[in-house]
Amino acid sequence: MSMTKPISRLDVLEAESIHIFREAAAQFRKPVLLYSIGKDSTVLLHLARKAFFPQRIPFPLLHIDTTWKFRDMIAFRDRTARDLGLDLIVHVNEAGRAQGINPIDYAPSLYTDVMKTEGLRQALDRHGFDAAFGGARRDEEASRAKERVFSFRTAEHRWDPRHQRPEMWNLLNGRLGTGESARVFPLSNWTEGDVWRYVLREKLDVVPLYLAAIRPTIERNGMLLVLDDDRMRLAEGEKIVPRRVRFRTLGCWPLTAAIESEAADLLSVVTETLAARTSERQGRLIDHDQAGAMEKKKQEGYF
Amino acid sequence: MGAVLAKDADHPATGAAAKELLCSSAEITTGDENAQAIVHVLTCGSVDDGKSTLIGRLLWDVADLPEDTRASVAETLLPDGRIDLSRLVDGLAAERAQGITIDIAWRYVDAGARRYVIIDSPGHEQYTRNMATGASHADVAIMLVDARHGVKPQTRRHAAILGLLGVRRVILAVNKMDLVGGNEARFREIEADFRSLTARFAFEEAAAIPVVATTGDNVARSSSTMTWYEGPTLIEQLNRTPPRGSVEAASFRMPVQLVVRRPPDFRGLAGTVTSGSIAVGQTVIDTTSGRRAAVRRIATMDGDLEAAHCGQAVVLQLDADLDIARGAILATPDDPAIRTKRLDARLVWMSETPFDLQRRLFLRSATDLVPVSSVRVSARLDLETLTEIEASDCVHNDVVLAAITLRRPVALDRFADHKGTGALVLVDALTGATVAGGTAVALHEAAGQEEVGFRLTTAMLAEGVCAGVEPTSAEFRRRAIALLKVLKAAGVDAALEANDEEMNGAYLQPSAHPG
Ligand SMILES: Nc1nc2c(ncn2[C@@H]2O[C@H](COP(=O)(O)OP(=O)(O)OP(=O)(O)O)[C@@H](O)[C@H]2O)c(=O)[nH]1
Numbered sequence: 001m002s003m004t005k006p007i008s009r010l011d012v013l014e015a016e017s018i019h020i021f022r023e024a025a026a027q028f029r030k031p032v033l034l035y036s037i038g039k040d041s042t043v044l045l046h047l048a049r050k051a052f053f054p055q056r057i058p059f060p061l062l063h064i065d066t067t068w069k070f071r072d073m074i075a076f077r078d079r080t081a082r083d084l085g086l087d088l089i090v091h092v093n094e095a096g097r098a099q100g101i102n103p104i105d106y107a108p109s110l111y112t113d114v115m116k117t118e119g120l121r122q123a124l125d126r127h128g129f130d131a132a133f134g135g136a137r138r139d140e141e142a143s144r145a146k147e148r149v150f151s152f153r154t155a156e157h158r159w160d161p162r163h164q165r166p167e168m169w170n171l172l173n174g175r176l177g178t179g180e181s182a183r184v185f186p187l188s189n190w191t192e193g194d195v196w197r198y199v200l201r202e203k204l205d206v207v208p209l210y211l212a213a214i215r216p217t218i219e220r221n222g223m224l225l226v227l228d229d230d231r232m233r234l235a236e237g238e239k240i241v242p243r244r245v246r247f248r249t250l251g252c253w254p255l256t257a258a259i260e261s262e263a264a265d266l267l268s269v270v271t272e273t274l275a276a277r278t279s280e281r282q283g284r285l286i287d288h289d290q291a292g293a294m295e296k297k298k299q300e301g302y303f
Numbered sequence: 304m305g306a307v308l309a310k311d312a313d314h315p316a317t318g319a320a321a322k323e324l325l326c327s328s329a330e331i332t333t334g335d336e337n338a339q340a341i342v343h344v345l346t347c348g349s350v351d352d353g354k355s356t357l358i359g360r361l362l363w364d365v366a367d368l369p370e371d372t373r374a375s376v377a378e379t380l381l382p383d384g385r386i387d388l389s390r391l392v393d394g395l396a397a398e399r400a401q402g403i404t405i406d407i408a409w410r411y412v413d414a415g416a417r418r419y420v421i422i423d424s425p426g427h428e429q430y431t432r433n434m435a436t437g438a439s440h441a442d443v444a445i446m447l448v449d450a451r452h453g454v455k456p457q458t459r460r461h462a463a464i465l466g467l468l469g470v471r472r473v474i475l476a477v478n479k480m481d482l483v484g485g486n487e488a489r490f491r492e493i494e495a496d497f498r499s500l501t502a503r504f505a506f507e508e509a510a511a512i513p514v515v516a517t518t519g520d521n522v523a524r525s526s527s528t529m530t531w532y533e534g535p536t537l538i539e540q541l542n543r544t545p546p547r548g549s550v551e552a553a554s555f556r557m558p559v560q561l562v563v564r565r566p567p568d569f570r571g572l573a574g575t576v577t578s579g580s581i582a583v584g585q586t587v588i589d590t591t592s593g594r595r596a597a598v599r600r601i602a603t604m605d606g607d608l609e610a611a612h613c614g615q616a617v618v619l620q621l622d623a624d625l626d627i628a629r630g631a632i633l634a635t636p637d638d639p640a641i642r643t644k645r646l647d648a649r650l651v652w653m654s655e656t657p658f659d660l661q662r663r664l665f666l667r668s669a670t671d672l673v674p675v676s677s678v679r680v681s682a683r684l685d686l687e688t689l690t691e692i693e694a695s696d697c698v699h700n701d702v703v704l705a706a707i708t709l710r711r712p713v714a715l716d717r718f719a720d721h722k723g724t725g726a727l728v729l730v731d732a733l734t735g736a737t738v739a740g741g742t743a744v745a746l747h748e749a750a751g752q753e754e755v756g757f758r759l760t761t762a763m764l765a766e767g768v769c770a771g772v773e774p775t776s777a778e779f780r781r782r783a784i785a786l787l788k789v790l791k792a793a794g795v796d797a798a799l800e801a802n803d804e805e806m807n808g809a810y811l812q813p814s815a816h817p818g
């Protein structure tokens with residue numbers, strides 16, 4: 001038996017997240033964990049395992065595959081599912097794929113709408129999930145900062161930020177009205193720094209793309225893109241340059257900007273993150289589309 | 304892109320130097336004081352008094368804001384050419400369009416070893432429910448008052464809600480002092496008004512600070528114009544606020560969230576310790592059944608613990624297989640929680656529809672959901688006189704005293720004794736909406752053990768309609784609920800012994816939500 005550990009801030013956050021997982025599992029009929037392979041999902045999954053230990057996680061994982069994720073991400077996903085014996089559902093919006101919707105020929109917002117948002121709605125409806133756990137944090141973005149831990153969606157999966165339910169203390173009310181479903185955010189009160197410190201403390205494995213390495217890149221609109229396969233068409237004057245880069249946030253490779261960095265191990269990444277002068281969303285092309293983009297996407301059913 | 308990251312030379316990112324930076328900047332390695340070093344700060348006060356601007360100013364002056372966030376806020380200027388600092392917290396499109404706050408914003412600021420969780424609430428009366436949501440999480444509240452207008456009814460309402468929810472530390476910030484020429488007499492007048500609220504709602508004697516949110520006077524730096532004020536700046540006052548008091552010394556409470564099982568024979572009770580602590584070998588009592596058992600194991604994925612302390616999320620394995628489940632509150636036998644069917648509660652009515660006797664409600668306690676048989680409002684707080692006047696109904700945003708009767712007993716504590724197990728919300732049975740939130744002020748102990756007419760035990764089900772079905776399976780649940788519905792339709796007052804809220808409430812589920 002281990003001695004009583006001193007309680008740290010990460011312990012407080014961990015306990016709160018576990019409490020949230022257990023409340024949701026007790027109250028919803030058929031929850032699912034939205035697994036997007038990034039660092040937040042990694043922490044989310046780890047917390048879910050802790051919440052139900054020694055029982056197995058009592059719900060499946062769902063990955064919405066846009067078909068444009070980094071190959072390293074897919075490999076990591078499949079290895080994690082195998083090693084932990086997880087029940088993983090992978091869903092692709094087949095209608096979108098058949099239409100050839102991709103992030104190169106289409107506007108990022110349209111592509112995200114079809115392959116991510118629409119894909120998510122399809123999967124939730126098809127399986128009849130009434131709650132989905134997500135790794136979103138309030139410190140990510142101004143409209144996220146307004147969201148509840150149990151966040152409700154209409155039958156059409158819309159978020160109505162003007163009429164959120166009161167949520168007092170840690171009394172989480174998961175009772176659904178007709179047709180409603182819920183999004184549950186156990187990491188609501190974590191910051192980006194907390195997530196990295198926790199990854200380090202718990203010795204969690206993350207996708208290697210978070211660590212700096214020499215990768216083939218192009219510079220486009222002031223952003224560094226890493227070429228993951230040969231689907232990208234180069235514009236006039238664009239050159240493939242090997243650079244030492246890493247990612248702060250992971251998504252679809254043509255829409256996620258890398259940063260130049262020497263941080264090749266987790267400790268260096270955490271140190272660099274804590275000292276960073278820009279927000280992590282800076283690396284997501286989609287969020288620069290328009291002001292209030294995130295809120296708008298969420299109202300349409302984006303996670 | 305890379306340019307924004309510090310260059311190698313001035314940024315040693317490896318080895319000992321990095322480790323040191325890491326430890327000093329936040330990973331908390333020493334004792335308990337670190338856990339308590341999270342301070343939740345709420346803003347409140349009437350609409351337009353400058354709450355969001357004040358928080359924006361605070362973030363702008365002291366927080367480590369990312370450069371792109373600063374740049375995007377600086378993009379849109381107010382008509383007079385100033386930066387609109389409220390945009391740092393007013394993140395919804397509707398808020399920016401209307402210039403008011405609609406829902407609370409959560410911001411996280413690390414200052415040394417301390418983390419401030421800042422919750423900016425809306426002043427508009429229509430969104431009082433959101434302020435109440437924020438207030439339930441607050442350790443300290445900054446109450447804003449516009450120097451020109453003084454204390455308003457909405458200021459008093461917010462004070463009453465702070466009082467109701469047990470927020471005792473309140474800092475008065477008299478804002479927009481620039482618009483009254485930094486006049487000390489005006490400040491003292493408002494301060495005196497506020498002291499009457501302090502006395503009425505048992506706030507601890509706290510600072511009153513004259514500020515100008517737009518310029519930052521007395522926010523992070525002392526004012527150079529209001530030289531008559533010699534007290535602390537807002538930041539200094541916040542830094543003086545002692546962190547959340549530990550409830551480690553109080554008696555043990557753990558509301559059971561769910562049962563975790565692992566074949567062949569592990570059955571544990573999962574929950575978060577809300578007060579006190581418990582050690583292996585100690586006896587616990589379940590208030591609802593009156594049964595006792597000793598703690599055999601405290602299980603976590605990181606290994607078994609000798610003891611579980613306030614705030615920890617654990618799984619307790621008992622030495623006897625009691626049929627304890629969700630909704631139970633584990634305590635030590637010398638000071639158990641109370642089993643009650645009748646209680647008095649102080650509530651803030653948050654539903655936009657007025658109080659209605661016919662509405663079917665549930666009471667949600669720490670982890671239980673109990674059908675309510677009646678709610679009777681007895682008094683309402685009058686915002687002019689701050690006295691409770693006799694009343695029999697209430698509307699949106701009223702603070703009331705009510706007598707609640709339940710269809711079956713629930714385990715509760717008085718809020719004054721145990722915050723974690725004395726808080727409650729009322730939930731609309733049909734829409735799921737949270738219609739009121741509040742605290743238990745008096746509990747009338749239920750006599751006898753069981754008032755439900757008929758208890759269906761897991762064992763009975765396993766021998767009967769659920770024979771051959773795994774007790775944790777969905778099929779077991781489905782059959783149990785079906786049987787329960789039949790019994791209830793036949794007028795039998797039945798419930799499942801396993802305290803499964805969804806099953807016991809099954810007959811009230813809207814039809815679109817299959818049980
Ligand atoms: N002159 C002056 N104007 C101020 C000051 N503080 C805020 N204001 C202005 O007062 C108006 C309201 O400010 P907000 O910060 O939005 O007020 P609020 O209290 O957050 O409003 P709600 O959240 O909607 O209740 C804005 O136009 C601010 O620029 C101040 O110290 N001096």
Ligand SMILES: [Mg+2]
Nearest residue numbers: 354355403404
């Ligand atoms: Mg505001």
